[in-house]
Amino acid sequence: MTEHRPSLAVVGATGAIGGVMLRILSQHADVWGEVRLVASSRSAGRKLVVRGEESEVLALAEDVFDGIDVALFLVPDEVSAHWAPIAAAKGVVVIDDSAAFRLDDDVPLVVPEINSHAARLRPRGIIASPNCTTLSLIVAVGALHAEFGLRELIVSSYQAVSDAGRDGVAALREQLALVAGTELGTQPGDVRRALGDEASTADSPFAAPIALNVVPWAGTDAGDGWSSEEITLREECRKVLGMPDLKTTATCVYVPVVATHSMSVHARFENEVAVGKAHEILATAPGVVLFDNPAAGDFPTPSDVVGTDPTWVGRVRRSMDDPHALEMFLCGDNLRKGAALNVAQIAESVAAEFPR
Amino acid sequence: MTEHRPSLAVVGATGAIGGVMLRILSQHADVWGEVRLVASSRSAGRKLVVRGEESEVLALAEDVFDGIDVALFLVPDEVSAHWAPIAAAKGVVVIDDSAAFRLDDDVPLVVPEINSHAARLRPRGIIASPNCTTLSLIVAVGALHAEFGLRELIVSSYQAVSDAGRDGVAALREQLALVAGTELGTQPGDVRRALGDEASTADSPFAAPIALNVVPWAGTDAGDGWSSEEITLREECRKVLGMPDLKTTATCVYVPVVATHSMSVHARFENEVAVGKAHEILATAPGVVLFDNPAAGDFPTPSDVVGTDPTWVGRVRRSMDDPHALEMFLCGDNLRKGAALNVAQIAESVAAEFPR
Numbered sequence: 001m002t003e004h005r006p007s008l009a010v011v012g013a014t015g016a017i018g019g020v021m022l023r024i025l026s027q028h029a030d031v032w033g034e035v036r037l038v039a040s041s042r043s044a045g046r047k048l049v050v051r052g053e054e055s056e057v058l059a060l061a062e063d064v065f066d067g068i069d070v071a072l073f074l075v076p077d078e079v080s081a082h083w084a085p086i087a088a089a090k091g092v093v094v095i096d097d098s099a100a101f102r103l104d105d106d107v108p109l110v111v112p113e114i115n116s117h118a119a120r121l122r123p124r125g126i127i128a129s130p131n132c133t134t135l136s137l138i139v140a141v142g143a144l145h146a147e148f149g150l151r152e153l154i155v156s157s158y159q160a161v162s163d164a165g166r167d168g169v170a171a172l173r174e175q176l177a178l179v180a181g182t183e184l185g186t187q188p189g190d191v192r193r194a195l196g197d198e199a200s201t202a203d204s205p206f207a208a209p210i211a212l213n214v215v216p217w218a219g220t221d222a223g224d225g226w227s228s229e230e231i232t233l234r235e236e237c238r239k240v241l242g243m244p245d246l247k248t249t250a251t252c253v254y255v256p257v258v259a260t261h262s263m264s265v266h267a268r269f270e271n272e273v274a275v276g277k278a279h280e281i282l283a284t285a286p287g288v289v290l291f292d293n294p295a296a297g298d299f300p301t302p303s304d305v306v307g308t309d310p311t312w313v314g315r316v317r318r319s320m321d322d323p324h325a326l327e328m329f330l331c332g333d334n335l336r337k338g339a340a341l342n343v344a345q346i347a348e349s350v351a352a353e354f355p356r
Numbered sequence: 357m358t359e360h361r362p363s364l365a366v367v368g369a370t371g372a373i374g375g376v377m378l379r380i381l382s383q384h385a386d387v388w389g390e391v392r393l394v395a396s397s398r399s400a401g402r403k404l405v406v407r408g409e410e411s412e413v414l415a416l417a418e419d420v421f422d423g424i425d426v427a428l429f430l431v432p433d434e435v436s437a438h439w440a441p442i443a444a445a446k447g448v449v450v451i452d453d454s455a456a457f458r459l460d461d462d463v464p465l466v467v468p469e470i471n472s473h474a475a476r477l478r479p480r481g482i483i484a485s486p487n488c489t490t491l492s493l494i495v496a497v498g499a500l501h502a503e504f505g506l507r508e509l510i511v512s513s514y515q516a517v518s519d520a521g522r523d524g525v526a527a528l529r530e531q532l533a534l535v536a537g538t539e540l541g542t543q544p545g546d547v548r549r550a551l552g553d554e555a556s557t558a559d560s561p562f563a564a565p566i567a568l569n570v571v572p573w574a575g576t577d578a579g580d581g582w583s584s585e586e587i588t589l590r591e592e593c594r595k596v597l598g599m600p601d602l603k604t605t606a607t608c609v610y611v612p613v614v615a616t617h618s619m620s621v622h623a624r625f626e627n628e629v630a631v632g633k634a635h636e637i638l639a640t641a642p643g644v645v646l647f648d649n650p651a652a653g654d655f656p657t658p659s660d661v662v663g664t665d666p667t668w669v670g671r672v673r674r675s676m677d678d679p680h681a682l683e684m685f686l687c688g689d690n691l692r693k694g695a696a697l698n699v700a701q702i703a704e705s706v707a708a709e710f711p712r
């Protein structure tokens with residue numbers, strides 16, 4: 001009997017997350033038959049290497065989904081919104097990394113470490129993968145929730161510029177080149193003046209200079225003073241944990257870091273907490289690395305975590321005012337688990353459904 | 357009748373905060389008679405300009421306090437611990453910027469906008485000025501407390517490297533020069549390797565790279581996983597507000613910004629809060645600037661706030677889960693209000709006590 005392995009399409013193969021996905025597909029146990037690479041017509045014809053073999057990129061069109069079992073969508077929201085239903089209508093299981101479907105009731109939002117069961121119920125044939133901030137946070141907090149019973153999250157983020165795509169990285173690199181070797185950063189507006197148009201034109205996705213600065217605004221205006229990134233984190237945490245009333249407050253801030261998001265987390269639980277028990281849970285939780293001995297210099301920072309898969313957690317303390325609350329600081333690579341890896345993990349769990 | 361103006365000694369006149377103090381003394385209404393500049397013997401003999409006149413720096417010794425009414429100590433903790441009592445014993449009113457006396461019961465800890473009355477009761481002749489993080493936070497939060505009744509603070513900081521003195525600034529500038537123009541920041545440990553000894557030797561006061569990174573550890577080990585900076589913020593807020601049981605939790609994180617600390621603040625109050633009323637209070641609170649229209653790009657960032665005196669507050673939202681809680685983001689220059697300015701303000705209030 002010949003083995004049937006499911007076929008895979010990677011839509012958005014030429015983007016930043018697509019590049020990470022091709023490396024993941026080359027590194028993980030190979031569960032796929034044909035792997036088809038798809039991108040916009042602008043990138044069609046390029047040749048990329050996946051699983052050690054060169055493959056030509058096809059232009060996104062309805063027929064690229066012929067004979068495909070599973071499709072990964074690593075593209076902007078509007079591209080997913082249009083094309084994912086077309087692929088799903090052809091019987092393809094779509095795993096979508098965009099925000100287009102994440103909060104739709106009939107689309108599961110899946111983090112395999114937390115709610116892998118949810119991937120099986122997909123009435124529209126679409127499974128969504130959460131935003132990068134949600135992903136870094138939820139693997140750690142979800143593990144603690146299982147033991148202590150989560151009641152409230154108050155999160156402040158330190159978000160990397162690659163969250164805003166290649167433009168975000170380019171803006172930081174260009175601005176750093178202009179401020180390095182100067183004495184800037186000590187006089188009112190000196191950074192903004194030195195950067196000139198760099199900091200304010202459409203070239204930069206940030207609403208203020210990002211070199212020698214932090215920018216407390218991510219996404220778009222969501223009303224009542226909130227940014228869309230803050231509302232997203234709240235709603236996605238609630239959906240993944242299956243707790244529609246979970247109290248969740250976020251303040252999202254960009255920092256001049258290329259990749260890997262950090263978060264300062266205040267988590268309040270139903271049960272009393274103890275740092276020793278929290279350490280035990282985090283040390284064995286899937287997708288989590290405990291790195292917590294600050295006096296010895298052991299705490300997570302983006303420069304050490306970037307390029308790795310797990311969420312790294314450190315600075316775990318019990319609140320001095322509330323025996324039910326923990327403080328912690330965590331880092332997760334927004335391009336790995338925060339994007340490509342979670343999509344790959346969902347896809348691998350779907351692949352296991354196909355008959356051999 | 358000739359006017360007697362009190363005489364002033366500035367101890368630590370050649371340091372970073374000393375330099376800011378000399379500019380403030382030149383800019384503010386002049387309430388002083390003689391102004392004597394004092395520093396370590398290493399810096400003695402240098403000439404500095406204050407109030408438009410050149411003045412020679414004297415070496416710190418007991419007799420530099422002869423005939424002095426008020427002395428500003430802008431020096432490391434151990435220098436203050438030794439010399440402030442010597443000056444006070446000679447009848448000098450000491451205003452100390454170090455941490456040496458801040459939490460002593462018989463030394464008032466003063467922020468003129470909040471508790472100016474406390475400066476009058478100084479049994480040891482010493483008045484302490486809070487840490488820079490406390491100062492930026494307390495002028496905003498203290499104003500809201502007067503209206504709503506503060507019950508709890510949960511704060512995450514985005515602290516500038518000048519918090520760690522000239523070494524902190526030098527470390528950031530050296531590291532930025534090494535990473536600018538590179539593709540660093542995307543591979544595990546690449547920044548740390550590129551910086552080599554820069555990131556780990558005694559030259560850098562930070563426990564990890566500070567370029568293209570954030571470092572969630574400030575100060576020393578205060579036990580149970582807390583850093584000394586986090587405990588300081590808690591205890592100083594309690595003391596300045598006169599609320600020894602105030603719930604206060606901080607996570608202190610360095611970011612690659614030269615000067616101006618930022619903070620993400622969750623503040624819970626006794627009374628219900630409203631953003632409109634909070635805006636009204638912050639818009640008129642002394643030492644505070646309200647800058648809050650994020651959809652139009654109006655929110656505080658370090659690059660716009662640096663070099664200015666007030667705490668700038670934006671991103672004010674009412675918690676979606678708790679009508680008693682406000683979220684906000686604030687920035688304050690750690691070298692101005694966060695150090696020299698507050699000391700100068702205390703000194704000016706003391707100067708008013710002297711008979712004319």
